[in-house]
Amino acid sequence: MTQANQIVLSLRDIRKNFGPVEALKAMKLEVRPGRVHTILGENGAGKSTLMKILVGVHQPSGGEMRLDGRPYAPQNPKDAAAQGLAIVFQELSLCNNLTVAENIMATHEPARFGFINDRKLRAEARALVRDLGLPVDVNAKVGHLSIAQRQLVEIAKGLGRPAKVLILDEPTSSLSDSEAEILFGIIERLKARGTAIIYISHRMEEIMRLSDDITVVRDGSYVATRERDQTSIEELIALMVGRRMDEIYPPRLAPAPGADVRPVLEVRGLSCEGRFRDVGFALRPGEILGFFGLIGSGRSDVMNALFGMRSVTGEIRVDGKPLRLRNPAEAIAAGIGFVTENRKEEGLVLGAPLRANISMAALDGFAGKAGFLRFGRERRAARAEVRRLGVRANSLETLAGNLSGGNQQKIVLAKWLLTRPRVLILDEPTRGVDVGAKFEIYRIIRELAAEGTAILLVSSELPEVLGLADRIAIMAEGDLRATVARGELTPEIVMAHATGTHQ
Incomplete structure (x- = not known):
């Protein structure tokens, strides 16, 4: 079986209720190794709830998940990481008073006899940052970094452990074009190693560049899955919002009669x-x-x-x-x-x-x-x-x-x-x-x-x-x-x- 035909992670009829509110309804997903699978949907469509179920933050109300063909039911993010799922959340989870190295290595610091080996911790973090090509100093306090630099540290933290499936939630939201290119290079290297990547983004040009597969969700429900080469931005937008948008940018409106032209x-x-x-x-x-x-x-x-x-x-x-x-x-x-x-x-x-x-x-x-x-x-x-x-x-x-x-x-x-x-x-x-x-x-x-x-x-x-x-x-x-x-x-x-x- 070729890698493109293998399924590393599958979901069937996943449901999630928060009291009387039905957040997810019969969601499904198939993720393959060495491919980027984008989850596309409006805010409130259920993407974040689904990702939190995948890493054990929430437990599903029904349905089945399988990882490498075996039942998968993580009880918490640590359990999910141990089984090979890592996530980089859009909302930063860094400690501003700690260094870049301490944040990257958090929860798996090198230790002996119960004491953290600071030298080894910095060395391992420095090696990871160098391998990823990130423009950050591992000894800098995170609180002194820009938002864009913190986002890069969050990404490095998510890659601190090997993963079968890596979830990237809006990873470029705070990055410049040049910094985003660093991330895109990392994604290509991970794909070559066989890592499956679940990608969440609202930037359509970015999605069409990176994705191999795209699943559209709406109002907590699965809508469709398309291969990138078999779809278009126009079709994806129509699937996502339930209506066509002939123009992304509305036309200019006429100014009010007698509008002042002097600089304000x-x-x-x-x-x-x-x-x-x-x-x-x-x-x-x-x-x-x-x-x-x-x-x-x-x-x-x-x-x-x-x-x-x-x-x-x-x-x-x-x-x-x-x-x-x-x-x-x-x-x-x-x-x-x-x-x-x-x-x-x-x-x-x-x-x-x-x-x-x-x-x-x-x-x-x-x-x-x-x-x-x-x-x-x-x-x-x-x-x-x-x-x-x-x-x-x-x-x-x-x-x-x-x-x-x-x-x-x-x-x-x-x-x-x-x-x-x-x-x-x-x-x-x-x-x-x-x-x-x-x-x-x-x-x-x-x-x-x-x-x-x-x-x-x-x-x-x-x-x-x-x-x-x-x-x-x-x-x-x-x-x-x-x-x-x-x-x-x-x-x-x-x-x-x-x-x-x-x-």
């Missing part, structure tokens, strides 16, 4: 020591200005500075008025909103209801004469934003942490829309959300621009920037290398500026 935001000579220098641009009402650059280019640092989170020199003007922003509160008062790239740590209070998350940046508008919160007004405003953005939740009291990634991102958007910003900064607004939710967020961005909101859009996904932006500001090594108008935009021109190779 002007930046001149903006510099931050060690991060970026002499950045300048103007942004008009209703315009979407994309910011693109590789990780470390300084693009997010510029956004942080515009929100009062960095000490800078230079000039910032909103509606012609010069600003000296010392903190985010002053930026909000000046009409600037900021959808951060890290929604879970910086954009949401996961343990608070979505109602409170939506209102938290505009609480002054819900205060009564005595300073007490007017809950009725808050609920009406929150309900209106939930309806406007199409947030899927049981009630306004649903905890933000219980929402899917796409709905969490909509809540972050709703929070800033209540402040009625003149300028809205969107830093990676669709990171970790599915194609259906992306389409809805793109629609919202288009509507905001048509209403006159000036938008700064930062994204690592070049097609996203090309599909939405009117102009693109391209950064590299802390410099603003070029600002290119939409009519002149091509992927080649943008990447040439971003990599410093433009002639």
Whole structure:
């Protein structure tokens, strides 16, 4: 039997109930060695629940799993790892106060007589990092690393033990193109060794590049499995969302009659020591200005500075008025909103209801004469934003942490829309959300621009920037290398500026 015909992991009629809620319904899957099998579906489709069952976090309510032809029923992740299944979760599981080496070797540290051998631990971690080609120092504290570097460490941690089946859950969500290429090289080497890889991603171009097999799930149910060469992005999207999407990016909407064409935001000579220098641009009402650059280019640092989170020199003007922003509160008062790239740590209070998350940046508008919160007004405003953005939740009291990634991102958007910003900064607004939710967020961005909101859009996904932006500001090594108008935009021109190779 050829490797392509072998089945290393099979699932039949897997079901999972959480009380009365049926999260999975008769799910099935067949994974073969030496192949990448992508699981594709919208947020809330059941992908994460299925992966947690595979590694023993949850126990199935029914069905059968087999590994190498034998019954497979892991009781916990350690049990799953011992049987040959490893997972790299999208949400980082690292300890920020420990070194890269200590995180990579966690749970299987080299020890003798009950004492950890630090020298051997660092040596083994260094060998693994070198073998994978990861640009990280094993002696560095994880808390001092960028989000992208932490994601690479999470991947190395998942590869710390040999595995028959490796599950990668959104592994490139925080990676630049160059860092993603490192991961893709690792995947090819693992395939050559016969490792089966279960891959979860919302990036369609990435899926079509890496996958051998693609299984689509929807609403907790199996829909179909296709070989990569026998399908298309259009078919996969239709299978996933239950409808066809002729265009990923909605058309531009006409601006309101009599729209102001004077710049709402002007930046001149903006510099931050060690991060970026002499950045300048103007942004008009209703315009979407994309910011693109590789990780470390300084693009997010510029956004942080515009929100009062960095000490800078230079000039910032909103509606012609010069600003000296010392903190985010002053930026909000000046009409600037900021959808951060890290929604879970910086954009949401996961343990608070979505109602409170939506209102938290505009609480002054819900205060009564005595300073007490007017809950009725808050609920009406929150309900209106939930309806406007199409947030899927049981009630306004649903905890933000219980929402899917796409709905969490909509809540972050709703929070800033209540402040009625003149300028809205969107830093990676669709990171970790599915194609259906992306389409809805793109629609919202288009509507905001048509209403006159000036938008700064930062994204690592070049097609996203090309599909939405009117102009693109391209950064590299802390410099603003070029600002290119939409009519002149091509992927080649943008990447040439971003990599410093433009002639």
